[in-house]
Amino acid sequence: MLKPARQLARAVLEKLRRRQGARAVRQARRPVSRAELxxxxxxxxxxxxxxxxxxxxxxxxxxxxxxxATVVRALQDAVGPGGTxxxxxxxMPGGSIRAxxxxxxxxxxxxxxxxxxxxxxxxxxxxxxxxxxxxxTHSVAAWGRHAAWLTAAHHLAPSVFGQGSPxxxxxxxxxxxxxxxxxxxxxxxxxxxLEDALxxxxxxxxxxxxxxxxxxxxxxGQRHEVPLRPFCAALxxxxxxxxxxxxxxxxxxxxxTQAGLLHxxxxxxxxxxxxxxxAFYAHLERLAAQGITIYATPExxxxxxxx
Numbered sequence: 001m002l003k004p005a006r007q008l009a010r011a012v013l014e015k016l017r018r019r020q021g022a023r024a025v026r027q028a029r030r031p032v033s034r035a036e037l038x039x040x041x042x043x044x045x046x047x048x049x050x051x052x053x054x055x056x057x058x059x060x061x062x063x064x065x066x067x068x069a070t071v072v073r074a075l076q077d078a079v080g081p082g083g084t085x086x087x088x089x090x091x092m093p094g095g096s097i098r099a100x101x102x103x104x105x106x107x108x109x110x111x112x113x114x115x116x117x118x119x120x121x122x123x124x125x126x127x128x129x130x131x132x133x134x135x136x137t138h139s140v141a142a143w144g145r146h147a148a149w150l151t152a153a154h155h156l157a158p159s160v161f162g163q164g165s166p167x168x169x170x171x172x173x174x175x176x177x178x179x180x181x182x183x184x185x186x187x188x189x190x191x192x193x194l195e196d197a198l199x200x201x202x203x204x205x206x207x208x209x210x211x212x213x214x215x216x217x218x219x220x221g222q223r224h225e226v227p228l229r230p231f232c233a234a235l236x237x238x239x240x241x242x243x244x245x246x247x248x249x250x251x252x253x254x255x256x257t258q259a260g261l262l263h264x265x266x267x268x269x270x271x272x273x274x275x276x277x278x279a280f281y282a283h284l285e286r287l288a289a290q291g292i293t294i295y296a297t298p299e300x301x302x303x304x305x306x307x
């Protein structure tokens with residue numbers, strides 16, 4: 001009886017030490033304020049009226065006074081009342097489209113399901129005036145002038161990133177930008193817009209299962225059957241967001257910088273960047289025509305060396 005008790009006591013003490021250590025680190029770091037974040041976004045090139053699709057790493061921003069909610073308010077300050085923010089609010093049981101499709105009885109309910117995307121998207125969802133698209137795996141949350149329109153038809157889109165999705169509608173708006181706060185060019189879902197737009201004309205097949213539908217419930221409790229297709233599991237191992245593909249992430253960052261499309265700077269303590277959405281899509285299309293996609297192998301990159 002004593003041994004389990006001692007083990008439990010040691011575990012409790014270790015947890016307490018970790019908490020105290022984390023608190024000490026926070027206290028030692030200079031806090032980052034809402035005003036500082038807003039100023040950083042403005043220096044980066046974010047303007048009033050911008051429509052931002054935001055991918056982020058909260059911890060990369062530093063010790064932010066007030067946490068994730070402060071970052072949300074700073075983003076709102078930067079784009080102003082005429083601007084719009086979109087954040088991924090994905091809820092993906094099992095961690096992939098395929099796993100979600102295999103979940104018995106899974107029904108996405110926008111009234112009750114949160115997001116698996118981290119503290120900033122969670123804080124964004126909890127903010128006032130948020131609209132959220134109806135989708136079983138790739139729900140998107142939005143705030144601002146175009147929020148309702150951007151999220152209204154996602155459940156009617158023929159595919160996750162197809163016509164009517166928030167990503168396709170983003171491309172119809174002026175001042176649309178993809179913003180990375182403290183993240184590389186790896187975990188950016190905007191890439192998949194090109195795959196859905198080109199379909200069979202995309203340089204390689206990215207799906208390996210037939211389309212199917214998953215049920216969703218909207219704010220009124222009405223049921224919708226929403227189509228989606230699992231991505232090829234083998235290709236995921238060579239995709240730009242895989243931990244082994246530092247080479248591909250570096251290639252894309254250099255490519256888009258040399259093309260004059262990637263605007264880099266610092267927000268808080270985070271290395272950050274943005275790319276105009278329309279130009280982002282057009283350049284991805286040009287690269288695909290040359291055999292370079294987010295799945296490009298080292299051999300394909302070597303065959304198209306950068307200057």
